[in-house]
Amino acid sequence: MSNLLRLLAFSIVFALASTSWAQVNLEKDSVTKKGKKKKLFAFPAVIYSPETTLAFGGAGNFYFKLGHDSVVRTSYIQALGLYTLRKQAVFGMESIIFFHNEDFILKTKASASYFPDRFWGLGDNSTNDFERYTVGQFYLFPQLLRRTYKKLFLGPAFEIQNVFSFEYGSGMAPGTSKFDTQNVPGRKGSYIAGLGAVASWDSRNNAFSPSKGFYFSYYYGNFSPSFGSRFTYTSHSLDVRKYFSIGKNSVIATQFVMLINNGTVPVRSMANIGSNSIMRGYYEGRYTDNNLVALQSEYRFPVYKRFGMVFFAAAGRVANTADNLITFSSLKPSLGTGLRYAIDPKEKLNFRFDVGFGQQSNGFYFYITEAF
Numbered sequence: 001m002s003n004l005l006r007l008l009a010f011s012i013v014f015a016l017a018s019t020s021w022a023q024v025n026l027e028k029d030s031v032t033k034k035g036k037k038k039k040l041f042a043f044p045a046v047i048y049s050p051e052t053t054l055a056f057g058g059a060g061n062f063y064f065k066l067g068h069d070s071v072v073r074t075s076y077i078q079a080l081g082l083y084t085l086r087k088q089a090v091f092g093m094e095s096i097i098f099f100h101n102e103d104f105i106l107k108t109k110a111s112a113s114y115f116p117d118r119f120w121g122l123g124d125n126s127t128n129d130f131e132r133y134t135v136g137q138f139y140l141f142p143q144l145l146r147r148t149y150k151k152l153f154l155g156p157a158f159e160i161q162n163v164f165s166f167e168y169g170s171g172m173a174p175g176t177s178k179f180d181t182q183n184v185p186g187r188k189g190s191y192i193a194g195l196g197a198v199a200s201w202d203s204r205n206n207a208f209s210p211s212k213g214f215y216f217s218y219y220y221g222n223f224s225p226s227f228g229s230r231f232t233y234t235s236h237s238l239d240v241r242k243y244f245s246i247g248k249n250s251v252i253a254t255q256f257v258m259l260i261n262n263g264t265v266p267v268r269s270m271a272n273i274g275s276n277s278i279m280r281g282y283y284e285g286r287y288t289d290n291n292l293v294a295l296q297s298e299y300r301f302p303v304y305k306r307f308g309m310v311f312f313a314a315a316g317r318v319a320n321t322a323d324n325l326i327t328f329s330s331l332k333p334s335l336g337t338g339l340r341y342a343i344d345p346k347e348k349l350n351f352r353f354d355v356g357f358g359q360q361s362n363g364f365y366f367y368i369t370e371a372f
Contacts, residue, residue: 039344040060041061041343042060042061043060044056044059045059045080046366048364048365049276049284049363049364049366050282050283050363052088053084057080057082057083058080059078061078062076063076066097072101073205074206077093077094077095078094078368079092079093080092087116088113088115090111091113092112093111094108096207098207104145104146104147106143106145108140109139110140110141111138111139112137112139113136113137114135115134115135116133117135119168119178119267120285122182122184122270122289123289124287124289124330125330126286126287131172133166134166134167135163135165135166137165137268138164139161140159140160141158143157143198145198151202152199153198154200156195156196156198157219158193159196159221159223160193161269163189163190166189184267185231185266185267186268187267190230190231192223192229193229194227194229194235196220196221198219199218200215200216202215202216208347208369209370210253211245211249211348212243212244212251214243215239215240217237219235220237223235223263231263233264235260237259239256239257241253241255241256241372246299249301250301252297252299253297255278256294256295257294258294259271265290271292271318272287273286273287273316276367276371277372279294279296279316279334280334280354280365282334282356282363287332288318291324292318292319293317294316294317295315296314296315296334296371296372298311298312299311306342307342308341308342309339310352311337312334312336312337312354312371313335314333314335317330317332332358333358352365352367352369352370353365
């Protein structure tokens with residue numbers, strides 16, 4: 001453990017040093033004729049999470065404003081390329097673009113990965129023994145939202161996930177893998193494509209680290225052969241967040257999420273407990289099933305100059321059916337704390353290091369931007 005802590009400490013120093021170097025040498029500011037300011041941060045990335053252990057690569061964050069109106073929030077495009085000590089390769093992109101007057105918002109998530117992973121089985125009571133498996137997959141999820149009333153946005157979405165490679169059961173007798181004994185959908189690979197609709201209310205004052213405001217998002221997706229999907233199911237996703245300013249610079253942030261799937265859902269599209277954003281402290285996928293409910297809260301406060309800290313707590317569970325979600329007896333707890341370093345204080349763009357503790361589980365996380 002002492003070696004791991006030293007390695008983590010080195011990673012923090014390296015990340016902060018590389019960030020400072022990026023600001024001096026790689027940051028490119030430009031002011032267009034319309035007065036729109038743009039910034040690009042690019043730097044070497046050292047990230048740690050339970051799913052990857054240490055990961056090395058490069059990251060970039062391009063943020064900018066469209067339009068003259070000062071109330072238009074800052075748009076951003078984030079990109080990340082990593083190779084991990086577990087021989088995982090991950091390429092990801094996420095963006096939110098606020099158009100003039102925020103009449104339109106374009107959100108996009110995309111990733112491509114080759115990922116050796118772990119599987120404990122389906123359900124909220126899966127045992128502690130896991131199997132190793134490897135997937136290759138591609139994911140794309142664009143949303144185009146239009147303002148219809150005040151802060152209410154409505155629009156279409158299209159979701160694609162192609163799991164083109166799925167390898168499991170190495171060294172095991174045929175038919176003895178958890179994937180086979182539980183007849184897990186998608187264990188031979190999967191392709192899903194679905195057309196959906198999004199309703200969102202967004203009054204947050206900042207896209208990176210809000211200090212006040214309310215966020216509501218409901219997504220309905222219909223996956224069927226009509227869109228080329230090889231699995232037929234519907235998905236309902238709810239994300240509700242509220243931010244409270246406490247004093248001058250402290251913030252209490254809360255989030256409630258729920259995912260309800262009906263039909264035959266492939267395993268790589270199921271709900272998972274654990275990630276860098278919610279239920280920190282659990283390996284992502286430690287508990288996997290069709291449905292998920294989770295609640296988390298975070299207290300954020302400044303410490304010294306660009307440094308800040310957070311304390312967070314969460315509880316959640318997965319279930320095979322939506323009816324089984326509404327019970328408190330099987331909720332999994334999560335507690336933790338974190339350190340923040342402001343890469344750009346004006347835009348509230350933070351580098352974060354979180355330590356989370358779950359039920360017989362823990363995790364370390366290095367990421368850019370807040371968890372929610």
